[in-house]
Amino acid sequence: MRQAVKPVEGVSADFVDGLCGIVGPEHVLTDAAAMAGYLTDWTRQFSGGAIAVVRPSATEQVSRIVRLCGSAGVRIVPQGGNTGLAGGGIPSRDVPSIILSLKRMNAIRHFDEAGRTVVADAGVVLEALQTYVEARDLLFPLTFGAKGSCSIGGNLATNAGGSNVVRYGNTRELCLGVEAVLPDGSVFNGLTGLRKDNTGYDLKDLLIGSEGTLGIITAAVFKLFPKPLTRVTAFLSMASVEAAIRTLNRIQDRTGQSVEAFEYIPQPVLSAVEKAFPDLKSPLEGPVETGVLLEVGSSRVSDARTDDAGSTYLATELLAVLEELMETGDIVDAAIATSEQQRLVLWRMRESVLEAIMEYGASYHFDISLPLANISWFLQEMDAMAAELGFETLTIGHLGDGNLHYALVCADQDRWQTLPLDQAKTKAFELLTRLNGSFSAEHGIGQSKLDVMRMLKEPAQLDAMRAIKRALDPEGIMNPGRLVPGVE
Ligand SMILES: Cc1cc2nc3c(=O)[nH]c(=O)nc-3n(C[C@H](O)[C@H](O)[C@H](O)COP(=O)(O)OP(=O)(O)OC[C@H]3O[C@@H](n4cnc5c(N)ncnc54)[C@H](O)[C@@H]3O)c2cc1C
Numbered sequence: 001m002r003q004a005v006k007p008v009e010g011v012s013a014d015f016v017d018g019l020c021g022i023v024g025p026e027h028v029l030t031d032a033a034a035m036a037g038y039l040t041d042w043t044r045q046f047s048g049g050a051i052a053v054v055r056p057s058a059t060e061q062v063s064r065i066v067r068l069c070g071s072a073g074v075r076i077v078p079q080g081g082n083t084g085l086a087g088g089g090i091p092s093r094d095v096p097s098i099i100l101s102l103k104r105m106n107a108i109r110h111f112d113e114a115g116r117t118v119v120a121d122a123g124v125v126l127e128a129l130q131t132y133v134e135a136r137d138l139l140f141p142l143t144f145g146a147k148g149s150c151s152i153g154g155n156l157a158t159n160a161g162g163s164n165v166v167r168y169g170n171t172r173e174l175c176l177g178v179e180a181v182l183p184d185g186s187v188f189n190g191l192t193g194l195r196k197d198n199t200g201y202d203l204k205d206l207l208i209g210s211e212g213t214l215g216i217i218t219a220a221v222f223k224l225f226p227k228p229l230t231r232v233t234a235f236l237s238m239a240s241v242e243a244a245i246r247t248l249n250r251i252q253d254r255t256g257q258s259v260e261a262f263e264y265i266p267q268p269v270l271s272a273v274e275k276a277f278p279d280l281k282s283p284l285e286g287p288v289e290t291g292v293l294l295e296v297g298s299s300r301v302s303d304a305r306t307d308d309a310g311s312t313y314l315a316t317e318l319l320a321v322l323e324e325l326m327e328t329g330d331i332v333d334a335a336i337a338t339s340e341q342q343r344l345v346l347w348r349m350r351e352s353v354l355e356a357i358m359e360y361g362a363s364y365h366f367d368i369s370l371p372l373a374n375i376s377w378f379l380q381e382m383d384a385m386a387a388e389l390g391f392e393t394l395t396i397g398h399l400g401d402g403n404l405h406y407a408l409v410c411a412d413q414d415r416w417q418t419l420p421l422d423q424a425k426t427k428a429f430e431l432l433t434r435l436n437g438s439f440s441a442e443h444g445i446g447q448s449k450l451d452v453m454r455m456l457k458e459p460a461q462l463d464a465m466r467a468i469k470r471a472l473d474p475e476g477i478m479n480p481g482r483l484v485p486g487v488e
Helices: 015-022 032-039 060-073 126-134 152-158 201-206 241-254 265-277 313-326 339-349 351-359 374-387 413-419 420-434 450-456 457-472
Strands: 053-055 075-077 095-100 108-112 117-121 175-181 187-188 216-223 232-238 260-266 292-296 330-336 362-369 393-397 405-408
Touching: 015 053, 015 060, 032 053, 032 095, 060 075, 060 187, 060 201, 060 216, 075 152, 075 216, 075 405, 095 351, 108 126, 117 126, 117 413, 126 152, 152 216, 152 450, 175 201, 232 339, 241 292, 241 313, 241 374, 265 292, 265 393, 292 313, 292 339, 313 330, 313 351, 339 351, 351 362, 351 393, 351 405, 362 420, 374 393, 374 405, 405 413, 405 420, 413 450, 420 450
Parallel strands: 053 095, 075 095
Antiparallel strands: 108 117, 117 216, 175 187, 175 216, 232 292, 232 330, 260 292, 260 393, 362 405, 393 405
8 A cells, every 4th residue: 555645845746646547556656665775876875865666567658657757847767776886876855756667677578589689678687688598599798796686778878888898898889779768758669670770860879878867768679699609717817917908919819809808806806805705715826916807708619619638629729828928927827717616606706896895894986997008007006196195995897898996995984084085086087087098987977976077078078968968858857967967
């Protein structure tokens, strides 16, 4: 039974009844306990308020909700799995808003065997899509630690990246089209799955990465890939970041560009993971200077053929490269997973890193990208600066695509309060700008990086974004105050 809703200033008393009429009263949550999980983000850094959480089951319902909100002056914050790390899916308390949860829209609509595409509702959980596709002997390569709870709608809205971008690109590159409800309630149907369609501005590309500010993505069509027949997964200790990048390129050259993941995990992060999850230990003995989780994969039958010793051609080729690089000193030590179970442990170690850092103490996280040639330079200057200001650091990264997750940390919460975080941020962004980096690589802007967006994004680009926002959402009902600074 729905509880009585407190009247919200400026919002008609019939509004919630209208929502119930569209989705059914059991799918309109209004009491605080039921809404709590939707109103605080994964990091527990952001919390907000809403008139209701509304859970439609079909695009046509989303369209009616948007029209109703438009006429009532209520703002809409779309939400998928609520695993976003920029606070974009949490509404402000000071604006009358609803959360539109896509969780019930979780059907796989269509699998096209000939075209190797899949059409899925926005609320489908990433891991469920991976599993569905794998059962058809294909691969949907997007993957990262939150795969068990994030949704493909959220992945599109944030243009998520993850561990396999080095080979397959980010979510934008995997998507062939979207269906979306625009801020006036109209439905944009772009689910043809065509690989060529030059018929004007690409609305799909505007919606991808728009973090719910231009419309609600209700479904999408994705490209699928051959499933690797063989994989080799290894944990490497390298002499330096430069050595790691040389190693990446050498392996790419020798294995026909088959690097699927190249993840940076240095010793302090390994130690933090071991502390938080004692069963997850480094596979190498002794400290690791520059640790990398490497995975190569191939769907070529010739790469999957085994020799008399049971080693695949791909593994033999990789081992040869690793041995050469050990001789040059670029690689210090290596552990190769010899079973699927060992491979999964290595991945669990990688995917537990964020939780381990959160448990370590207080932290501030940069999600940045740099040209590969400048990464070592950035790390050296940034580490020195952070130490000088009294911070510890825990840095990981999707090194293969130039993305670092650089965290300033302090195990002691009280001491953290005394550290000059603003000064460290200013210096970090100056350094990043000097080295041609981006201040937001894959997590988006949401509410956490609006100040940086205002400060660092080129004025011409910001003006264009504001013009697009006003043109598509003149009443400003879609996720206000997020992503684009200076538009209400
Ligand atoms: C442990 C962990 C590891 C992570 N690792 C990575 C990583 O490696 N790479 C990476 O890119 N991200 C990573 N993330 C961040 C996060 O998982 C991604 O941003 C993910 O894409 C968010 O999906 P979601 O469904 O949870 O979106 P939500 O958090 O629900 O929403 C995120 C944003 O998208 C909007 N939105 C959601 N659904 C829709 C929709 N259907 N239409 C329009 N707008 C919508 C929301 O309004 C919000 O602005 C990680 C998060 C965690 C907790």
